[in-house]
Each structure stands twice: as C-alpha cells, then as structure tokens.
Amino acid sequence: MMPATLRTPQILTIAVIFAIATLLPLGVSGYVLGLLTVAYYFGVFSMAWDLLFGFANEVNFGPTFLVGLGAYTAGILDNRYGLPIPVCVALGTLAAVVGGVVLALPALRMSGPYFGLTTLVAVLLLQNLVIVFAGLTGGEIGLTVPDVISISGPVNYWIALAFMVASGSVLYVLSRSAAGLILQASGQDRIQAGALGFNVVKHKLFAFFVSALFSGLAGALLVFYLGTASVGTLIDITVGVQIIIAAILGGRRTIIGAAIGAIFLIAMAEALRSTGELATFIVSAIALLVVMLFPNGFMGMLSRRHR
Amino acid sequence: MNEARQALVEVRGLTKKFGGLVAVNQLDFSLRPGEILGLIGPNGSGKSTALKLVMGIEHPSKGSVLLDGVEAAGLPAHRIARMGVGLVFQHSRPLERQTVHENIMLGLLPDSLIKLRISKHIRERARDIAAQVGLEAVLERRPSTLPFADLRRLELAKAIARDPRIILIDEPFAGLTMAEAAVFSDLFAGFRRNGKAVLLVDHNVKSVAALVDRVIALYLGEKIAEGSAAEVMADETVRRVYLGGSIETAARPESSFADRETPLLDVRDLSVFYNKAQALEKVSLHVHRREFVSVIGINGAGKTTLFNAISGLLPYQGNILWQGAPLARVSPARIVRSGVVQCTETRDLFGEMSVRENLDMGGQHQSKAMADDRLAWLFDLFPILKSRQRQHAATLSGGEQQMLAIARALMTNPRLLILDEPTMGLAPIVLEQLSKALETLRQTTEITVLLGEQNVTFALPHADRVYVLDHARITWEGGPDRFAREAGSGYL
Numbered sequence: 050m051m052p053a054t055l056r057t058p059q060i061l062t063i064a065v066i067f068a069i070a071t072l073l074p075l076g077v078s079g080y081v082l083g084l085l086t087v088a089y090y091f092g093v094f095s096m097a098w099d100l101l102f103g104f105a106n107e108v109n110f111g112p113t114f115l116v117g118l119g120a121y122t123a124g125i126l127d128n129r130y131g132l133p134i135p136v137c138v139a140l141g142t143l144a145a146v147v148g149g150v151v152l153a154l155p156a157l158r159m160s161g162p163y164f165g166l167t168t169l170v171a172v173l174l175l176q177n178l179v180i181v182f183a184g185l186t187g188g189e190i191g192l193t194v195p196d197v198i199s200i201s202g203p204v205n206y207w208i209a210l211a212f213m214v215a216s217g218s219v220l221y222v223l224s225r226s227a228a229g230l231i232l233q234a235s236g237q238d239r240i241q242a243g244a245l246g247f248n249v250v251k252h253k254l255f256a257f258f259v260s261a262l263f264s265g266l267a268g269a270l271l272v273f274y275l276g277t278a279s280v281g282t283l284i285d286i287t288v289g290v291q292i293i294i295a296a297i298l299g300g301r302r303t304i305i306g307a308a309i310g311a312i313f314l315i316a317m318a319e320a321l322r323s324t325g326e327l328a329t330f331i332v333s334a335i336a337l338l339v340v341m342l343f344p345n346g347f348m349g350m351l352s353r354r355h356r
Numbered sequence: 357m358n359e360a361r362q363a364l365v366e367v368r369g370l371t372k373k374f375g376g377l378v379a380v381n382q383l384d385f386s387l388r389p390g391e392i393l394g395l396i397g398p399n400g401s402g403k404s405t406a407l408k409l410v411m412g413i414e415h416p417s418k419g420s421v422l423l424d425g426v427e428a429a430g431l432p433a434h435r436i437a438r439m440g441v442g443l444v445f446q447h448s449r450p451l452e453r454q455t456v457h458e459n460i461m462l463g464l465l466p467d468s469l470i471k472l473r474i475s476k477h478i479r480e481r482a483r484d485i486a487a488q489v490g491l492e493a494v495l496e497r498r499p500s501t502l503p504f505a506d507l508r509r510l511e512l513a514k515a516i517a518r519d520p521r522i523i524l525i526d527e528p529f530a531g532l533t534m535a536e537a538a539v540f541s542d543l544f545a546g547f548r549r550n551g552k553a554v555l556l557v558d559h560n561v562k563s564v565a566a567l568v569d570r571v572i573a574l575y576l577g578e579k580i581a582e583g584s585a586a587e588v589m590a591d592e593t594v595r596r597v598y599l600g601g602s603i604e605t606a607a608r609p610e611s612s613f614a615d616r617e618t619p620l621l622d623v624r625d626l627s628v629f630y631n632k633a634q635a636l637e638k639v640s641l642h643v644h645r646r647e648f649v650s651v652i653g654i655n656g657a658g659k660t661t662l663f664n665a666i667s668g669l670l671p672y673q674g675n676i677l678w679q680g681a682p683l684a685r686v687s688p689a690r691i692v693r694s695g696v697v698q699c700t701e702t703r704d705l706f707g708e709m710s711v712r713e714n715l716d717m718g719g720q721h722q723s724k725a726m727a728d729d730r731l732a733w734l735f736d737l738f739p740i741l742k743s744r745q746r747q748h749a750a751t752l753s754g755g756e757q758q759m760l761a762i763a764r765a766l767m768t769n770p771r772l773l774i775l776d777e778p779t780m781g782l783a784p785i786v787l788e789q790l791s792k793a794l795e796t797l798r799q800t801t802e803i804t805v806l807l808g809e810q811n812v813t814f815a816l817p818h819a820d821r822v823y824v825l826d827h828a829r830i831t832w833e834g835g836p837d838r839f840a841r842e843a844g845s846g847y848l
Contacts, residue, residue, distance in 0.1 A: 222472065223472070227465050228468065230451070231465055240433070241445060241449065243413065244411055244413065244437055244515075245514060245517075246518060247465075251469070
C-alpha cells in the first residue's frame, strides 16, 4: 500500500487503546459508559463529515440532515409500524443516502460556496418538516422509539465501539486508497483532475454517498440506543456545529482524528458540568485555541512530534 | 513533416464568447502527429482560451474540434483526456501531502470508485515516467520541498502519464532558467520524435522559435498569421501588433519638470522576492510631477510586482520615496489616500455593482459637491460610461470595463495614477479611445501617470520617458523616440 498507511508502532498504539476501550465496562460506571456510547456514534458522524471536508474539499454545513434522516426514518418506522430493528436501521440508512444524493447531485455541479449553503438550508428544511408533521414525528416533544437494541449498558457500549471501529476502518482505508487519492485531487483542483481524465462530479458524489451512508446508519443505531429522537439532540444546527468542531479539532484529513475530537468534546462537556453555564463557553474557547494554534488539530500535534 | 498523414487535431471555426466579449473568433488550425505547433499572441489574444477549448475545460460557443476524426467539442475534460489529450498546466498545484511518486501515480490511476489498491504495475510505470522527465532523484520527496523547475517536471510527468497522443503545453518555459529551458526543449523534441502532436502556447514567437515546426499568431481571438517562426516574425501584421507602426511622440524633456531635485516618486534599488524567485532586482526609477512615464516589459518581467510594491501590497528591500518620504511602513490604504492610486491589470471592478455605484465607491472620501464635479468631468472623458450608468460592471465589454476602472481610479482624485496593462485584450478601436483619454489627461490636468505595458504602440505616444523592464531588471531608459531603434528588437 501507500506510505501514508499506518506503521507498526501506530498499529500497536491503536491495538492497546482498543483493548482498553473494550475492557472499560469492567471498570467504569454505567453513567460514563452511557456517555461514551453516545460519543462513539458522534465519532462516526464526525468521521463521515471529514471524508467530505478533508478529502472532497466540500464543506457540508448540514451533517445533521443526513443523521436526522437516518434517525427519524428508523424511529418512525419502529414507532408507527413496529418493523424489526434491522429493517428500520436499513431503511433509515437508505433514506439518508437517497436524501443525501438528491441534495448533492445538483449542489455539486455548482461552484463556489453554493454546496455549503444548500446543505445548510437542507437542515432547516428537515427541522421544520419534523415540527410541522408532529403527528408522525413527535414534533418538538420528540419521538418515542419503543424498541431498543439491548437493555444492557455494556452491550450497547460494545456495539457502539465496534461500529465506530468498523466505520473508521472503512473510511480510513477508503481515504488512503487509490480512489481516495483521486478524491483528494478532485477536491484540490477540479480542473486539473478533469484534465487528468477523472470525472470529478462522480468522485465527489461517491464521497457524499459514503458519508451519507455512515451518518444515516449511525443516526439510526443511535435512536435505538437512546429510545427517543428529538430535533434538539439529532438535527439542530448546534448539533451539526458540534460534529464539525469535533472533526476540525481532531485534525482535518485524518478520519481517525474526527472520532478523537468527538469523544474529547463530550468528555470535556461532562468534566466541566460543575461549572454550569460556563461549560459550553470553556469548551468553545479550547476548541478555538486549538484551531488557531494547531490548525491540523490533535492529529497534527501528534504527527509533528513524530517527524 | 508528413503532409499525407491525417491531422490528429482539426479545429474549425472555433468560437468562444464570454458575455459580450469574443475571446476566440472563428479559429482554424490543424496539428499532425510528430509536429510541434506554436500558438502565440499577446495577453488577452485568446490563446489560453483556445487551449482550454481543446482540452474541454471551457466549452466552445461554436465550431468543431476533431480529435483523430472524432468530434470532441463540448465534451467534458475527463472525456477528452481519455481520448488521448494531456495538458501541462502553467501553475502547478500538486497534492502537498503526497510524495512526487504518488503525485505521478495519480495520473496513472483508472477513473474508478472501487479501486483501492495501487498496483505494482502503476508504481513501476510512475517510476519510469519520473526517470523520463528527470525526477527519479526526488521520488519520495514532497512537492513543497522541490525547486520550481522540478515542479514543472512534475506537471509534465502527470500530463504524459496516460501516454497522450496530443500534448498541450501552457507557457512551456515560464520561470525557467536558460539551462532548464534547454532541457525542457529536448523533452518536447523527444515527444515529436515519438510521433506525438504538441501544441505550445506562449506570448511571443522568440521563446518557442527554435522548437516549433509552425506558428500561429493570434490577436484579439483571431488568427493574424501562420507559417514558420521566421515567416511569422517577419509578418507585417504581427510586427504591428507587437511593435506598432511609425509612432509620433510628443515627449517633454526631463529638464522641463519643476521637481528635478525631489521627484514625486523615487524608487531606489527595489528588490522583491517570491520565496526563492527574485521578481525585481535593484530596480530604480523616478517620476516627476505631471510626467508621463511608461514601463515596457513582457509578461513576467516584473511590472505588476513593481506597482504592487509601490502600492504597499508586497514586502520589499530598497526604498520607495513619495514626495521625498519613505513609503515602507505606510499601509496600502494610507498610500491610496496620499494620492497613489493603482488601476490593476485585472481591473478589480465590483462586478455585481452598477457602473455608477463603482464610480461612487471611488468618490467615497470626497464631499458630495466635489464628487459630483468629478463625475461630470469623467462622463465627459468617457461618454460611454454615462449611458451605461445603471448596468452591472460585469456585463460591460472589456474596453468599457477598462474605462470604468480608470474612471473609478480618477474619481479618487489621485496625484499619481498607476496603470497596469490597460490595453490587455482590447480591440484597436478601444485602444484609440483610451489613448485619446490619456492624452486629454496629460494635456488638461495636473495628474502624473506611470503606465506599465507590453503593447509598445500604446505605451510610447504619450510617454515623456520610457523604462524597459526585463527579467526583473531595468535594462534601458530613454525617450520614446529612441526606443524603436535601441530596444525594439526584443519585443517580437
């Protein structure tokens, strides 16, 4: 493979971290486990976002559009029709992919900032749809999802962990592959990529497809952990901003960094809970500092020390 | 050359319009295997647009591009690339996080979404291509660490990776030293030996004369000459476009200006670097109050750099004195307010604003009465702007845009007006109008003008003094009457 792939010491580090994470339910409280479970799903949201921003060079201001489509589709199917969970999850993912592609297809043909703006509008649209069709979606009160994947905290945790590791591996390998190289070239200079014989729209659309797939899947799984779906936790613009900050904090173009950033954000918010209202401010200030001092995020800090 | 062989590229009636501007008009040419064709023309002549039309980066408004007999006009670039066309870009933007080797491999990858592994064959092929263009020693380095010539080699390597039959090269020797240019010449000659069809696009014949089999000269989007390099250089129209015909000058002697001791603008030993490349080397020049000074230089000579340094937009070494006081630590905005106003090469109009709004922007710092006075005066100078007041600036023709840019600069009531290539891409009739306006300025106002041009015909008639800027240095200074005799031969 390419030199950019992981070297042995890095693989060892990851294996150790994974082992510790796997054994964590033996040592920490159910409350912490619950937080981490949510953090892992957010990690997937952020990693899927980094594929678009870091590699396709498209800023998707609406990651929660994809997440929300997956989550609400799965949740509604369960709540209304009582379909089995795997079917709900599969159809939720499908909804996110279809919605994402329908959104991206016209937007990607435009140049300039229009792609980003389109995605921003899409979130508002979805948010309003949820509120308007309150009878179906639960509106502002939220949607109750009667089934859960498991009632055991550790099982939910392990599922989330395995899902994040699997998603991260797929996204990472894809980003470092031949197709990922073409995607990066398309993102950096679409004219030159075209002149080299690459269909830029096709590659960017595929990136959007993959990003939507993982976002929708993670969203659908998350509702079956939470047991509820609400605009405030899954669709609201501020949730999207969290996902974006996590990816940038972790390090653009690294995939793995995005997951680290998401876990960091949720952990920080929890650690600062005692400061009350101030917590959000402090976390934001830290994020701002990291982005200004280390534009390449946590992963950038690490790799600088290595080289 | 083998006349009997079918042309690989056959361009007929190729036309491209951007709004009201006709960038390429009814262009015909053909290119055979084993032939190197030079496509030359001054700035704005449409040569780069023609190149983009063949590659499919721009789509023609009319006309046909046959590649080996197959119609390619209107196809997207990636389809045209797969028909066997490669383009060597002038400005390189390689993938910075990848190595040279990976950058070359990129050019070899199939356009596939599911291909994850880079095959051994591709790795080896990339190595071969690197060796072919002289990059084998830097294979594992990142592009940002490479010298300029190697970045050009990398562009070349990517473009030839798919083994195209037709190779388009934009400004093949820009920024290269003589020795490097010779190496690249050999590479291009090698393409010819291998039966490729090569199109070189450049500003003047001289730079490609030794290499090309044939030259086509463009001016204002139209073909004005075709033939061997020597024939094109001897062509009357080409000489007129590049050098101008007989010129009447009306220079005032330098001794006639009042501020001989402390010139209005005094540039001393100005040097500017862009990273490693030196854009200006100890340039000294001065401009007196009310004087009209022209700086003549071809593209890349350093004119824009010089003007940007004066406007305070670039860090530099040396001194720039304005009325005897240094400008080094003065902000660009304060330099403008002190009366040094530049009309940039790119015009920098507010395209979405109307003509009138653009002009009002220029009059922001004046009282309403003064601004109204100036506006009336400017509408006298450029009557066409008066009738176009409500139109968006972006919808004006090239000539009208240039007039608006100059008018907007004049709205600020400058003491020194810097004009950077105002003639770029303009039709002769428009040049005449501009020329008249400049003469009016010179005769009826106190304004001082510093003009940068590669169009000698336009630069000489109004000039009191002329400087020649060549490869970052001032190589000649004198009156316009002496220019054609002493310095003209370098401009074909």
